[in-house]
Amino acid sequence: MCRLFALTSQDPVSPMLAIKALDVMREGHDGSGVGLFLSGLSGPFEDLTDCPILSGIFTTAGIRRLDKYMMDHDFMTKYKTSTRIFTAPPSGTPKRDVYLARAYEKPEAWKNMPQEQQEEEMVRIRLELRRMGEEKHDMTVFSFWPDTIMIKELGDPLTIGNYLGLDRKDFNARIILAQGRQNTNYAINLYACHPFFIQGICTMTNGENTAFLPIKEFLESRKILGYEGYQSDSEVFTHILHFTLKRLGLGIEAYKHIINPLGDKQIEEHPDGPFLKRLKETCRKLIIDGPNCVIGCLPDKSLFMVQDSKKLRPGVVGGKPGIYAFSSEVCGLDAILPDRDTTKDIQPMHLDTVIVPPTREEIHICRQTDPLHLQH
Amino acid sequence: MSPNRPITPSTLSPKDLPWQIDWNKSKCTLCGQCTTVCPVKAIELGVFRKREVKTPIGLLTPPKNEYSIYYGIRQKTDPAFSCIGCGMCSMVCPNGAIMPLHNDEKDKLIFHKNIGGKPRTRGGRRNESDSVLDRIKFIRISMLTDPAMDAGRHEFNLNTLLGRVLPPEAGLKAFQKNGWVPPVREIYPLIIGGMSFGALSPNMWEGLQMGVAYLNEEMGMPVRISTGEGGCPPRLLRSRFLKYVILQVASGYFGWDEIIHAIPHMKEDPCAIEIKYGQGAKPGDGGLLLWHKVNKLIAAIRGVPSGVSLPSPPTHQTQYSIEESVAKMIQSMSMAWGFRVPVYPKISATSTAMAVLNNLTRNPYASGLAIDGEDGGTGAAYNVSMNHMGHPIASNIRDAYLNLAKLGKQNEIPIFAGGGIGKNGNLAANAAALIMLGASGVQIGKYIMQAAAGCLGSESDRCNVCNIGVCPKGITSQDPRLYRRLDPEKVAERVVETFLSFDTEIKKIIAPLGRSTSLPIGMSDALGISDKDTAERLAIKYVV
Incomplete structure (x- = not known):
């Protein structure tokens, strides 16, 4: 199993906080890897909200190829935090040349480009870099998006955190998603590590999506940019959410109606029954299966958690105005937010979507049986 | 054999027949029930003359013959009356004195089943017991990385959709604009396939309909049944139970x-x-109801004179091209019910099925495609059609699904598979295999006849006389003396039992695969087979 920890805080905090929570929950993961998603960045990245940040791991040759590619496409480096480590890596972690997070100024040609097209372009560039990297094994690219840094590496989360110096101010963020990975396959591909990201939407999962193959085939056949190269059964959760928000124009409260639709009887009794029936029919191929707890971040920086339809995985949300955390286990919360009111902790059940909006004032619970706020 | 007994080329001995009657003189009470029940008059009362040579000790008294007669059962060897192995004789025998036994070698009858130049026609099946579906294993077992579901305690959603489903974007847009969308039915994935009123006896039909109604109304299982080509009794057409019925129209x-x-x-x-x-058992051939079975009732429902054979043409006479006529026919049928009823074609499995499917993808009114494989059964067909014509179902369904997935329409046009599902008794396993290969549901015919009414047919050419109205179980007969053997209430009970046990078994298959929230259509990563070529052909795993 994997362990998840996410937090959203008014004041920027170090990702080491989330890693510490993973460490407290280490009985639940085998320390074979860690993945981080950072947003609401502070420090030098704070003022670069319009500059897409490229996150990834590069060889020295890869960096050169990257520079050439980006220059050819008229991108100017605004700020970078590259980590070159000369000490030997901890056991189980490969030696890498450069861990990179680099903010670029958009090309001149994008000035008059509509926002939507720019978003497409950023995905296209990330995919192209990924393909180039896969060809020569010199680049691994996790994200290319404003106000977003992603780090993924093999090894024990706490050891990796210290090794990469993640307590530096550069990495302080208001939104942090962290996953401690259990290695279920020996040859770990970093692209198979959570969290997964596309166009401002990020999710990570503790679980196993047994309906992966038909969902993957369905998403791939949508011919939507970015729905490709699946290395993990959990990656489809991110793309289903992307499909829900961007293609269907629905909100997060509809997400669970797509991945775990209500039973027919409940749909009949639901105030939005006819809509949900249509949604269930047309999105039938996106119904997930198996035990899953999904934690994610939306483009508006809301954090959410949903459970599978049988609530087979642990998950708890707690905190206080200004800071809230999502954790696989209560001990993770206790370690980071010991002074919260534990009676207000919420363990979402099979019908719940728990949302903490960017205001961070309170926790919203959206039950699947509640009416949807549909725009007519 | 007397020296002057004529031997013709078609003179056969019991040894040349596929089935031999094993009769035990010492147990037989000569009650005559076996000869009465035999549907093909293969056995008759025999008077046997017996000679015994009495040879006393010594030379004084010469040996002498003693003649006696005894009565017993004689098996006819005339090809027209050869035993079909149904075993009814053994079922009615009070003493267990008689039983048909299968020949231990290939029979010679096959060379003579064309007396008068008429090739053999029969009902039944292909008589080939091999089944690729039986060899498919379910290999993706959830255990530690994810727990298996509990078939007995968890909630399962097994229903499937019949009807044209719009892509998500279009479906929601139509909802917002209150626009027309094609009708979609949520149904149980095991469908009773088309067996006509006429092919089946009234008692069998009634039993099936009652069983289906019970499953829907008492068990909450949306099971559907197709009428086959033979119309539908007027009372059923006017009843609320019509919603459980798929009306079939065919070339006749x-x-x-x-x-x-x-x-x-x-x-x-x-x-x-x-x-x-088209029909999988006899592709390229139309329906065939022989005159034996066209009585007054059947004639009235079908709108034909009684006592005449009813061969449907191989194809719809109005049809010139798939682009035009199929589209028109689908549209006309849709229009007849105000575009509220899904309309879909059923074809026999064929190497040209993809052309049909691709055409349907472009027809917004086509609600699905049913494909019937070579192992399907039929009430009547030429032996050669049944044994040698047709395409296996597995690869046809797989190709169709992968083709739809390539077009991104795998959720839009449901494919239903038929033909040989459960032919060796493994109904749930065969159905699950086809669903994971890409079928949205399966149709069964022979299986429900065997399970619900005790059909005697098997893959070794047993019985198979559905065509001539002498079905010894009364399943496919229109003779009241025969079909009164079948109690519709009991058939209904067996239909319900069959579906309930299927429901448990299918859960027992998908629960260990970690599936429960939706029918695992196209979940081919769970399938494996120990034959490399088959694995490659079906794009599933090769496992040994």
Whole structure:
């Protein structure tokens, strides 16, 4: 199993906080890897909200190829935090040349480009870099998006955190998603590590999506940019959410109606029954299966958690105005937010979507049986 | 054998026949029940003359012959009366004195089943017990990385959709604009396939319908049944139970006069309309109801004179091209019910199925495609059609699904598989394999006849006389003396039992695969087979 920890805080905090929570929950993961998603960045990245940040791991040759590619496409480096480590890596972690997070100024040609097209372009560039990297094994690219840094590496989360110096101010963020990975396959591909990201939407999962193959085939056949190269059964959760928000124009409260639709009887009794029936029919191929707890971040920086339809995985949300955390286990919360009111902790059940909006004032619970706020 | 007994080329001995009657003189009470029940008059009362040579000790008294007679059962060797192995004789025998035994070698009858130049016709199946579906294993077992579901305690959603489903974007847009969307039915994935009123006896039909109604109304399982080509009894057309029925129209259009006239009186829409273009058991051939079975009732429902054979043409006579006529027929049928009823074609599995499918993808009114494989059964067909014509179902379904997935329409046009599902008794396993290869549901015919009514047919050419109205179980006969053997209530009970046990078994298959929230259509990563070529052909795993 994997362990998840996410937090959203008014004041920027170090990702080491989330890693510490993973460490407290280490009985639940085998320390074979860690993945981080950072947003609401502070420090030098704070003022670069319009500059897409490229996150990834590069060889020295890869960096050169990257520079050439980006220059050819008229991108100017605004700020970078590259980590070159000369000490030997901890056991189980490969030696890498450069861990990179680099903010670029958009090309001149994008000035008059509509926002939507720019978003497409950023995905296209990330995919192209990924393909180039896969060809020569010199680049691994996790994200290319404003106000977003992603780090993924093999090894024990706490050891990796210290090794990469993640307590530096550069990495302080208001939104942090962290996953401690259990290695279920020996040859770990970093692209198979959570969290997964596309166009401002990020999710990570503790679980196993047994309906992966038909969902993957369905998403791939949508011919939507970015729905490709699946290395993990959990990656489809991110793309289903992307499909829900961007293609269907629905909100997060509809997400669970797509991945775990209500039973027919409940749909009949639901105030939005006819809509949900249509949604269930047309999105039938996106119904997930198996035990899953999904934690994610939306483009508006809301954090959410949903459970599978049988609530087979642990998950708890707690905190206080200004800071809230999502954790696989209560001990993770206790370690980071010991002074919260534990009676207000919420363990979402099979019908719940728990949302903490960017205001961070309170926790919203959206039950699947509640009416949807549909725009007519 | 007497020296002057003529031997013709078609003179056979019991040894040359596929089935031999093993009769035990010492147990037989000569009650005559076996000869009465035999549907093909293969056995008769025999008077046997016996000579015994009495040879006393010594030379004084010469040996002498003693003649006696005894009565018993004689098996006819005339090809027209050869035993079909149904075993009814053994079922009725009070003493267990008689039983047909299968020949230990290939029979010679096969060379003579064309007396008068007429090739053999029969009902039944392909008589080939091999099944690729039986060899497919379910190999993706959830255990530690994810827990298996509990087939007994968890909630399962096994229903499937019949009807044209719009892509998500278009479906929601139509909802917002309150626009027309094609009708979609949520149904149970195991469907009773088309067996006509005429092919089946009234008692069998009634039993099936009652079983289906019970499953829907008492068990909450949306099971559907197709009428086959032979119309539908007027009372059923006007009843609320019509919603459980898929009305089939085929090239003979039998019964459709009655159906069309009943439309204004219908309380409910039928579940769907199935346009039969082909049948897996005898592809390229039309339906065939021999005169033996066309009695007054059948004739009335079909709108034909009684006592005449009813061969449907191999194809719809109005049909010139798939682009034009199929589209028109689907549209006309849709229009007849105000575009509220799904209409889909049923074809026999064929190497040209993809052309049909691709055409349907471009027809917004096509609600699905049913494909019937070579292992399907039939009430009547030429032996050669049944044994040698047709395409296996597995690769046809797989190709169709992968083709739809390539087009991104795998959720839009459901494919239903038929033909040989459960032919060796493994109904749930075969159905699950086809669903994971890409079928949205499966149709069964022979299986339900065997399970619900005790059909005696098997893959070794047993019985198979459905065509001539002498079905010893009364399943496919129109003779009241035969079909009164079948109690409709009992058939209904068995239908319900069959579906309930299927339901448990299918859960026992998908629960360990970690599936429960939706039918695992196209979940091919769970399938494996120990044959490399088959694995490659079906794009599933090769496991040994």
